[in-house]
Amino acid sequence: MEEHHGTKIRRIRRKPVDSTLPDTWEPSDQRCKRVLLQPSSAEYQNVLAQFHVTMLGKYSKIIKIERIQNERWYKQYTAHRDDFKRRYSQINERLLFHGCPSTSADQIIRECFNRSFAGVNGVKYGCGVYFHAQASYSHQYAQLNSTGEKTIFLVRVLIGKTCNGDKNMKVPPSGYDTTTDGQHIFV
Secondary structure, eight states: OEEEETTEEEEOOOOOOOTTSOTTOOOOOSSSEEEEOOTTSHHHHHHHHHHHHHHTTOSSOOOOOEEEEOHHHHHHHHHHHHHHHHHSSSOOEEEEEEEEOHHHHHHHHHHOOOGGGTBTTBOTTOSSOOEESOHHHHHTTOOOOTTSOOEEEEEEEEOOSEEEOOTTOSSOOTTOSEEEOSSSEEO
């Protein structure tokens, strides 16, 4: 875009807005950005409600809720979601919890969930990253950090087609996307 004011020409360059990213995301040039949610925001209240109803009141207080913004991971997620749309009549997608030590949380924030680190807490339903429908379950795996705080992720997870898992499974059988306990655990 150019603006003409008399004999001066001023060029204004604007970075195009990526319409594939969520409207709630803040613009950023960072590879990965942590955004502190305000307690008055709808997003904060939705996360708090999901956590509270599945924690059954078994926690002292929420210190903060952050949104992790990573454009590359989000685009990979949407590509997988589009693939699921093509393969299945409906997308099987859930909001699930993942608890871990703070050192693992920092690594997840930087590098995403990684199957290579699977098995730290067992592989009862197969090898992979474990998510649970109840925050109270994931809370058991979130270890206290040096300031006495725990980290729990609330993650949008594509479940796809599920089968019951067992400890001998390295990956889901052909034709399946996720192993499960049949109710609350998804790997």
